[in-house]
Amino acid sequence: MKPSKFTYHAPQTIDEAISLLSQNDGSSRVLAGGQSLIPIMNFRLAAPAALVDLGKIANLAYIREDGGEIRIGAMTRQRSIEFSPLIREKLPLLHEAIGWVGHLPTRSRGTVGGSIAHADPSTEIPMVLQALEGEVSARGPKGERTIKAEDLFVSHLMTTLEPNEILTEIRFPVMPADAGYAFEEFARRHGDFAIVAIAAAVRLEKGAFPWVRLAAAGTGPTPLKLRAAAAILGSKGPDAAAIDEASEAAGEELIEPTSDNNGSADFRRHLAKVLTGRAVRRAVAMAREKAH
């Protein structure tokens, strides 16, 4: 239960960090908040030759609004999201979800960028990024590029980030002010990894949904956009039968539901259906309230 030896680097700039990552043939790892990496190092499931700590690099922690987007620095602590008035106002779905991310003492250290780069498919921040169609910036030896959420997550703990690339910024489109939203999660203990979680956000206009955002976590190898369910809601609108149909579809469109000691694949399909129904109904009720 102690990590194996590694060399520690605490660079002052991103460029320095990228060049350190490019040494050691890919056996170096980025250390952000460490709330996932250090436990797996303690178990020796990971034994990087070197850690490149981003903790001493200035200007990687910020939350700001810019041209219809919320830009979040990769090293922004999860707890800063929890207490940010800007997030509460412009990305209320992320605000609601963040209370489910680990526990108070892990949110003090855990970062937004670290959670996304770690890409655990049962975690909340990657799924909200997927639901709201956000994107990230990554910098590597060849410069900076933008990766859309749908192109970022490959599989369990795998992203399209290169080993010597660093995720520097996360961008979410501001949610429409009249959107209703809801986050539903089932876990054995509050703060544990989601067995299944569902994020929903909708706009309601003249009895139809011009804007639907739906995603699931805990249900397969990546955070999943529930496209079939969203399409049903988009075409049929907010009546009870359509929401039931969409919830059924949500369960059926899971690609490879995980089966493990927390629950079978069938259990996860069932939860996805139930939680989708709950989340959509709650989001619709909120959207109706906002319309009055």
Added chain:
Amino acid sequence: MADLVDIEFIVNGVPCQGRCEPRKLLADFLREDLALTGTHVGCEHGICGACTILFNGEAVRSCIMFAVQANGGEIGTIEGLAQDGKLHPLQEAFHEHHGLQCGFCTPGMLNTAIDFLRVNPSPTRDEIREAISAVICRCTGYRDIVNAIEAAAKKMRNP
């Protein structure tokens, strides 16, 4: 041996210096190098919460933080909680309400509760339960811990 790193931080108000391997966990540094054994190590992978300390005023789990990451920071451990021989109101409340049996989780419970009451001075019982879900206690069944934190919150609001 891997290269050693020099670190310095303030622990319970006292400046401390040390040298250790980068892989040394902060919990182990506190216990082994500074002999502050009040920080208890349970699971060593960030689940049980027994090792929770205060880092720059916030509750963190010291078994999933390297000592070197704490460089330049300010640390509070259970040993620094009582001031001038007088127990902290939370410690007093744990005593009065029987908020512990074996005491192994208690340092983590207290440090978690301190940070929690700092941001939420008037919590509901449900909010207290959610906050302490970060720390596992195998003795009490939690009820007396919730009672203690509720009583301490009241006392801290009206000292």
